[in-house]
Every structure is written in structure tokens, then in C-alpha cells.
Amino acid sequence: MTMVEAAPVISDRELTAIIKLVYDKSGITLHDGKKALVVARLQKRLRAGGFRSFGDYLRVVETDPSGEELTGLLDAMATNHTSFFREAQHFEILRDRVLPEWRARGGAGFEMWSAACSSGEEPYTLGMTLADTMTEAEIGRARILASDMSTKALGKARPGVYPMERVADLPREVLRRHFEKGLGAQAGLARVGAHVRRLVTFEQRNLLEVGDVGRRFDVIFCRNVMIYFDRAVQQRVVSMLERHLAPRGYLFISHSESLNGVAHGLQWVAPAVYMRRPA
Ligand SMILES: C[S@@+](CC[C@H](N)C(=O)[O-])C[C@H]1O[C@@H](n2cnc3c(N)ncnc32)[C@H](O)[C@@H]1O
Structure with a gap:
């Protein structure tokens, strides 16, 4: 029995x-x-x-x-749900507004931070957007920091390898340009191309414990995490993120989140997109 x-x-x-x-x-x-x-x-x-x-x-x-x-x-x-090109409008704003503005200012180093990156789809999508938009010389000056508190999520993110079903709905052109299809023992898997992977550095960081990351960012994506926080924690995190934005740097939150009731000095520019005012 x-x-x-x-x-x-x-x-x-x-x-x-x-x-x-x-x-x-x-x-x-x-x-x-x-x-x-x-x-x-x-x-x-x-x-x-x-x-x-x-x-x-x-x-x-x-x-x-x-x-x-x-x-x-x-x-x-924690909920780790994420996907490539999630809330796609944000990547269009990056391409059509943020990057041209940066270029017009003289285009020195371009620093991005995906601050709750889960299994990596978000920072890799940022990398793909840069790869599609920037010149080789500009790409050489771009960096993406991707962080999450979850070691398990980061363990999935670092290799950049995903089951085919996770990428099946992406346009063919994106698949062709930015993924390598697994063969033999890797059949059924897709790997983010090396030209994108090398732009992204993964680090374990808890948003509650970040003091100073040591640089200021032109773009911060912090999406679909504040929804799990109460107002007090949202306030702490938003103040920390605001400190990390360069003047004219952009903060992207999720369309299902809001900064209502959170004190900040950022300027609203589009749904779920805020900019730090010029110094
Ligand atoms: C739903 S995922 C969002 C992933 C991606 N940003 C997106 O929008 O698709 C939320 C992530 O937030 C992370 N997270 C939750 N609390 C955190 C904290 N205090 N510090 C850093 N990451 C945290 C979780 O581990 C999870 O990977």
C-alpha cells in the first residue's frame, strides 16, 4: 500500500x-x-x-x-511572467523618440537599465531595438544593465536560450535577425544572437537594497514589478530610480502601473513613460 x-x-x-x-x-x-x-x-x-x-x-x-x-x-x-516585445509601444518610443534625441545631443555613451528583468526577454528586446536602430559606432557606446532579485530568473536569462514556443509569435524578420535556431541536441530551442547578448550584463539586485549603481541612465525600464508593491515601497523605488536617471533620461513603467500618489519630479511624456527634466 x-x-x-x-x-x-x-x-x-x-x-x-x-x-x-x-x-x-x-x-x-x-x-x-x-x-x-x-x-x-x-x-x-x-x-x-x-x-x-x-x-x-x-x-x-x-x-x-x-x-x-x-x-x-x-x-x-515572485511572478516572473514576461515576454519579448511586451508592451511593444515602449520599444517604438525608444526607437522614434529617445534614440533620436540622444543622437541630437551628441550621442555619447548610451546607458540602459532593465531593473526587474526576470528571465531576460525585456533587456534582450532592448538590445534588439538598439541593434536595429543604431550604427555600429553607436552600438559600441551602448550598454544594458539587467537586474532582478531572483537568482532563478537570472539563471534563465544569462544563457539567452528559450524554448521555441516563447519566440514563435515574433515576426519572421526579428527571428531571422536576432535568434539562432538550435540544431541537434538543441532542437526546439532558440538563442538570442551574440550581437545582442553582448550588450547585456546581468546582475542580481534587489530594488529595495540598491544604494547607488554607480552610473546615471538614459533609459530605465522598471515594468510589471511595482504592481506588487504598496505605495510606500513604490515611493522608495521610484525615488531611487529617479536618482539614477540622467537629465532627460526616461523611466518606463508598465501600462498597468501608475505613479499616482507617488511623489516625484518627473515629467509625463506618454502612457507609462516619464522623463527627468533637464538640469
Ligand atoms: C512580472 S516580472 C516583470 C518582468 C519584466 N520587467 C516585464 O515587464 O516583462 C517581475 C520581476 O520582478 C522581480 N522582483 C520582484 N521584487 C523585486 C525586488 N524587490 N527587486 C528586484 N526584483 C524584484 C521578480 O523576481 C520578477 O522577475
């Missing part, structure tokens, strides 16, 4: 402690309506780690000096 072990039960106190920990460390607010989802994801984590109870699990998350279990918890709670 096969014995099926019952999933560990979580107490209200333990659930509250986990929700607080996730909020404190990542800014992600887990609403009450998400309780079933949170518990299901946590139970999966407990099974994977061989924990017998939520109490045992919480103790390790809170005391593990490597921080690995905490990272795993945050990974399990």
Missing part, C-alpha cells in the same frame, strides 16, 4: 510571519486573496527542501547565513 504523506499545515501566525518576511525583504505585498496560492507555493518549497513543518522551514529561512533559503522563498513568491 502506498502511503501519501499529508501536506504540512500552516498556522495563521506562521503565514503572517512569512508574508511579513516577504514584504520586508522584497517589497512584495501578498494580499489575503492570494493565501491559497501562497500556501500551495510554500508547500512545494517545503517538500523540495525536505522540511516537515512550516515552523522548521521558517527557522531556517530566518537564520540561514547563506541567505539561500530566503532567496528561494522570494523566488517562489
Whole structure:
């Protein structure tokens, strides 16, 4: 007879402690309506780690000096959904407005930051847009920093290899120019071309812990992450991003997000697009 072990039960106190920990460390607010989802994801984590109870699990998350279990918890709670050319209008604004303005100013280094890059589709799309628009000399002066708090997402992003279904809906021309089709053991996979991959540098960064990245950006994409934050965390993150924008630098958020109720000095230029005023 096969014995099926019952999933560990979580107490209200333990659930509250986990929700607080996730909020404190990542800014992600887990609403009450998400309780079933949170518990299901946590139970999966407990099974994977061989924990017998939520109490045992919480103790390790809170005391593990490597921080690995905490990272795993945050990974399990974050939504990593993304896609190539998501909210495509933003890449058109980059091509038709931001890059020509930059060129008109003399086109020194062009710095971009994809600040919650998930599995890499967003920064690679930025790279493809630059590759399609810039001259060779300009490309040589362009850099894309791509960061996320999730080591799991970054592990998928770095190689730039995706299942064919993730790119199947892209126009043929984009596929031809910017992807290599896997052959043999790599069949069914597509890799972002080296000319795009080399523009992007991935780093693990938690938006709540960024002090100073050490440079100012002409463009920051921070999309579909603030939607998980409450106003207080949004305020913290937007102030930090604003500090990192060069004068006339652009901040792109998602069309499903808004800066209503967040104090900032940015100028609205298009839906979900803001510009830092010239110095
Ligand atoms: C839904 S994805 C958005 C990906 C991409 N920007 C897009 O719009 O398609 C949200 C990402 O935010 C990341 N994230 C959540 N909280 C974060 C934080 N405090 N610091 C950095 N990244 C965070 C998650 O790991 C996840 O990869």
C-alpha cells in the first residue's frame, strides 16, 4: 500500500510571519486573496527542501547565513511572467523618440537599465531595438544593465536560450535577425544572437537594497514589478530610480502601473513613460 504523506499545515501566525518576511525583504505585498496560492507555493518549497513543518522551514529561512533559503522563498513568491516585445509601444518610443534625441545631443555613451528583468526577454528586446536602430559606432557606446532579485530568473536569462514556443509569435524578420535556431541536441530551442547578448550584463539586485549603481541612465525600464508593491515601497523605488536617471533620461513603467500618489519630479511624456527634466 502506498502511503501519501499529508501536506504540512500552516498556522495563521506562521503565514503572517512569512508574508511579513516577504514584504520586508522584497517589497512584495501578498494580499489575503492570494493565501491559497501562497500556501500551495510554500508547500512545494517545503517538500523540495525536505522540511516537515512550516515552523522548521521558517527557522531556517530566518537564520540561514547563506541567505539561500530566503532567496528561494522570494523566488517562489515572485511572478516572473514576461515576454519579448511586451508592451511593444515602449520599444517604438525608444526607437522614434529617445534614440533620436540622444543622437541630437551628441550621442555619447548610451546607458540602459532593465531593473526587474526576470528571465531576460525585456533587456534582450532592448538590445534588439538598439541593434536595429543604431550604427555600429553607436552600438559600441551602448550598454544594458539587467537586474532582478531572483537568482532563478537570472539563471534563465544569462544563457539567452528559450524554448521555441516563447519566440514563435515574433515576426519572421526579428527571428531571422536576432535568434539562432538550435540544431541537434538543441532542437526546439532558440538563442538570442551574440550581437545582442553582448550588450547585456546581468546582475542580481534587489530594488529595495540598491544604494547607488554607480552610473546615471538614459533609459530605465522598471515594468510589471511595482504592481506588487504598496505605495510606500513604490515611493522608495521610484525615488531611487529617479536618482539614477540622467537629465532627460526616461523611466518606463508598465501600462498597468501608475505613479499616482507617488511623489516625484518627473515629467509625463506618454502612457507609462516619464522623463527627468533637464538640469
Ligand atoms: C512580472 S516580472 C516583470 C518582468 C519584466 N520587467 C516585464 O515587464 O516583462 C517581475 C520581476 O520582478 C522581480 N522582483 C520582484 N521584487 C523585486 C525586488 N524587490 N527587486 C528586484 N526584483 C524584484 C521578480 O523576481 C520578477 O522577475
